Amino acid sequence: VLSCLSTMVGTFPLLSVQPMRGLVDEKIQVVVRNLPPALSVTLHSLHHSEDNDFWEAFGHYTSNDQGMVTVAKDASLGGTYEGAEPMGLLWSMQPVAGSRTGLRLRKMDVLSPMVVHISVYSGHMTEGFSKQSPLAIVVTERWYMAPGVCRIDIREHGVRGTLFLPPGPGPFPGVLDMWGGGGGLVEYRSCLLASHGFVSMALEYISHDKNRTSDIDSKTYFEKAFRIVQEHPLVMKDRVALFGLSLGMSVALNLAAYSKDISPRCCVCISGSHVHRVNQAFRKVLNKDGYKIRFDEEGRAVWRDISLPIPTDLGEKVDMGRIKCPLMLVVGEDDQNLATVESAKDITQMMRAAGNEHLLTILQYPEAGHLIEPPYTPHFRASNFIRPQTRQKVIMLWGGYTKPHADAQEDCWEKSRSFLRQHLYPSPDSVPKSKL
Amino acid sequence: MTEKAASPMLLLHPSRGLIDEKFSLIVQNLSRIQDITLHALIHSDDGDYWEAFGHYVSDATGFVNVANDSSLGGTYDGVEPMGLLWSMRPVPGSRIGLRLRKKEVHTPMVVHISVYRGHMSQGFREQVALASVVTERWYMAPGVRRIDITEGGVTGTLFLPPGPGPFPALLDLWGGGGGLVEYRSALLSSHGFVSLALEYMTPRTSGGSTSHVGNEYFEAAFTVLKQHPQVCGDSIAILGLSFGTSVALGMAVYSTVIQPRCLVCVSGSHVQPVKGSLSDVFGEINKNVRNTRYDEENRVIWRDLLLPIPTDPTKKVDVGQLKCPVLMIVGEDDQNWPATESAEDMKEMMEKAGNSHLLTTLSYPGAGHLIEPPYSPHIRASNFMVAGTKQKLVVLWGGETAPHGHAQEDSWKKILSFLEEHLYRSTDVTSQSNL
Numbered sequence: 001v002l003s004c005l006s007t008m009v010g011t012f013p014l015l016s017v018q019p020m021r022g023l024v025d026e027k028i029q030v031v032v033r034n035l036p037p038a039l040s041v042t043l044h045s046l047h048h049s050e051d052n053d054f055w056e057a058f059g060h061y062t063s064n065d066q067g068m069v070t071v072a073k074d075a076s077l078g079g080t081y082e083g084a085e086p087m088g089l090l091w092s093m094q095p096v097a098g099s100r101t102g103l104r105l106r107k108m109d110v111l112s113p114m115v116v117h118i119s120v121y122s123g124h125m126t127e128g129f130s131k132q133s134p135l136a137i138v139v140t141e142r143w144y145m146a147p148g149v150c151r152i153d154i155r156e157h158g159v160r161g162t163l164f165l166p167p168g169p170g171p172f173p174g175v176l177d178m179w180g181g182g183g184g185l186v187e188y189r190s191c192l193l194a195s196h197g198f199v200s201m202a203l204e205y206i207s208h209d210k211n212r213t214s215d216i217d218s219k220t221y222f223e224k225a226f227r228i229v230q231e232h233p234l235v236m237k238d239r240v241a242l243f244g245l246s247l248g249m250s251v252a253l254n255l256a257a258y259s260k261d262i263s264p265r266c267c268v269c270i271s272g273s274h275v276h277r278v279n280q281a282f283r284k285v286l287n288k289d290g291y292k293i294r295f296d297e298e299g300r301a302v303w304r305d306i307s308l309p310i311p312t313d314l315g316e317k318v319d320m321g322r323i324k325c326p327l328m329l330v331v332g333e334d335d336q337n338l339a340t341v342e343s344a345k346d347i348t349q350m351m352r353a354a355g356n357e358h359l360l361t362i363l364q365y366p367e368a369g370h371l372i373e374p375p376y377t378p379h380f381r382a383s384n385f386i387r388p389q390t391r392q393k394v395i396m397l398w399g400g401y402t403k404p405h406a407d408a409q410e411d412c413w414e415k416s417r418s419f420l421r422q423h424l425y426p427s428p429d430s431v432p433k434s435k436l
Numbered sequence: 437m438t439e440k441a442a443s444p445m446l447l448l449h450p451s452r453g454l455i456d457e458k459f460s461l462i463v464q465n466l467s468r469i470q471d472i473t474l475h476a477l478i479h480s481d482d483g484d485y486w487e488a489f490g491h492y493v494s495d496a497t498g499f500v501n502v503a504n505d506s507s508l509g510g511t512y513d514g515v516e517p518m519g520l521l522w523s524m525r526p527v528p529g530s531r532i533g534l535r536l537r538k539k540e541v542h543t544p545m546v547v548h549i550s551v552y553r554g555h556m557s558q559g560f561r562e563q564v565a566l567a568s569v570v571t572e573r574w575y576m577a578p579g580v581r582r583i584d585i586t587e588g589g590v591t592g593t594l595f596l597p598p599g600p601g602p603f604p605a606l607l608d609l610w611g612g613g614g615g616l617v618e619y620r621s622a623l624l625s626s627h628g629f630v631s632l633a634l635e636y637m638t639p640r641t642s643g644g645s646t647s648h649v650g651n652e653y654f655e656a657a658f659t660v661l662k663q664h665p666q667v668c669g670d671s672i673a674i675l676g677l678s679f680g681t682s683v684a685l686g687m688a689v690y691s692t693v694i695q696p697r698c699l700v701c702v703s704g705s706h707v708q709p710v711k712g713s714l715s716d717v718f719g720e721i722n723k724n725v726r727n728t729r730y731d732e733e734n735r736v737i738w739r740d741l742l743l744p745i746p747t748d749p750t751k752k753v754d755v756g757q758l759k760c761p762v763l764m765i766v767g768e769d770d771q772n773w774p775a776t777e778s779a780e781d782m783k784e785m786m787e788k789a790g791n792s793h794l795l796t797t798l799s800y801p802g803a804g805h806l807i808e809p810p811y812s813p814h815i816r817a818s819n820f821m822v823a824g825t826k827q828k829l830v831v832l833w834g835g836e837t838a839p840h841g842h843a844q845e846d847s848w849k850k851i852l853s854f855l856e857e858h859l860y861r862s863t864d865v866t867s868q869s870n871l
Binding site for chain 2: 138146
């Protein structure tokens, strides 16, 4: 016995998702055709993560007179997102009911794609998707790595990282890419930057290996790492940028302001602060002022007060007047982990006073949280966090609300790439022409 | 290269696409009014290299956009967004008579696209490009499943789209070259059809000989599809190329088991009805072997073996009895089969019988015999081994590169549209299954 939808409605629904294989930051077009008009349907996305959790999103739609649903244009009437949201099926994903708590979705293996199943179901459903047969399914792949990008393990002069090279003869601009205090070696952002034409090295500077001391004590560690990128034969030596998130921003600002050895062409600094003891080891930064950690009503750790109040004493923060390169600062106004708004304000004042404010660009996003990452991956207001030094487990409150945070990620990624291109790619007509 | 030299960038989208998808290709950051060559390179599964190239001049802002700008020469010219793929040919020094066909459909065709300084026509290996990107061209969409079929004495490969279905289905028949050719079925499945690529010239079950392959074999194949739990039995079509067309037409008219919803017939003929075994049919065709001609390069022209189109109705499929829509696709420069003459004769027969409203013919000037899914290279002639023998020839297929490339693009679009209309949207479902 065949249960053909065709017998119920006389047609087979046609679901298409373009592109079927795309980069993580590419938009998708999801269209359903051949439905009866005015049919209630649910569009559903499902992802089985590397950690073996299931994530899903869904939106409620009604087919139009031609029997079509076009996610980019039609409004979702409810679900995990609403309104006309072309990418809602990706950024509004959340762990399915019954999942472990405090999850964060991060792709650690960049050589394989994130696989997402997009389905259309009859009716407006909010649960029980696995028990119901969808009208149609397509599978889409989301890649951090474009074809031809090369991944290289770096273990050189004590520096641990992963280098990503775009395809082609180069030369290319370079990026030293640093994540935050969670530590480890996180590759996906560098991989994605390489897919956009930058040589990028993801740097590990806080190890999860107890037997390895953290390298953040040593400024020379970061200078060595910068040189590895800069001296690569495919990299333009004077076009290397620093890209830092959270604690990575502190590293970047310190290098940009104080290093005599290296000089970044520009910096992109996300969700960080210029406040820390310049002359103390970084490690102490993480443990200092622990008494200022708060817990919200759900027992989640709020760390933003650690970096408050912003000191007035110049010796207790990075001297922003010493910054000589263009700097893009990205701030989520609902950041619960670091006092990034206050820091950005103080940075502006310091640079204004020093006369280098023209170098500063600030992107400030209302209701965005701390983890402003490449776009279209889910937002988590809080997640499990292990402090590398103590191995203590907490649930960290990052902040942000799903839709504004997703918009912030999309906008920030586009603008930061544009900023990098502007400062790292020489314009052909600004230099003397070589002989053809 | 000095540190301050310009860094041209190639932007190609999508970087991973289906084989029949268009891509956009832009070069930026060039000097203004600069001569450049865009070059595409494939290293085939067989170990050969194929390339194509076009000569361009950047505009005042240092841009080249292949969708809008004209190639001034190379393996293609004019405004040709996909010329870098369909105009590919083996690199100088390659073996002769090559044909680019992907056997392994789980992996993509990898194409290296580069931009070079100046207008070059050779020596690409020795020159360093200004920039390079890599694109993957896939026959299989994510989630498509491939299954070996050996049941019911049938040898083939089944491709299923992701999802529970049920889906409309296709019986996919290639021509007299034989073997099990999967890529078109994989691609059709990526468009939402269950598709069975059938080996029928040398199926393992008959010990490599065509002598036992008769109607029953094709009926068994059709039944495999009809009985598959994920196939909607009323919505099965047959797609045939070359000799596959003969099979498709013959089965549709004479078989009581095979009732296709519609037919797509590419580069084929209704002459020589398929009755009895396949070797009987080839025996008939071989009676005309004296009509074989050779071109100036000694390549085999077989189109006359079926000419003149017989007036004797027992020598051709009685297409007046067709009950389903038929899409006929014909290359006017087909040197292998008399497709144009056959299509004309079919039309006449169907007009006389009163069912010509079922027939749509697409006729392409300058296209040859091998009208395949788009954006793969055109082959005017290639090595051919007669199935079941060890005889090697170079066969002339016909066609000129640009018109053939356009014919493949246009016909494929129309084939998918035709199949969608008759298999996905048709509301005259004649038999209702139980809910």
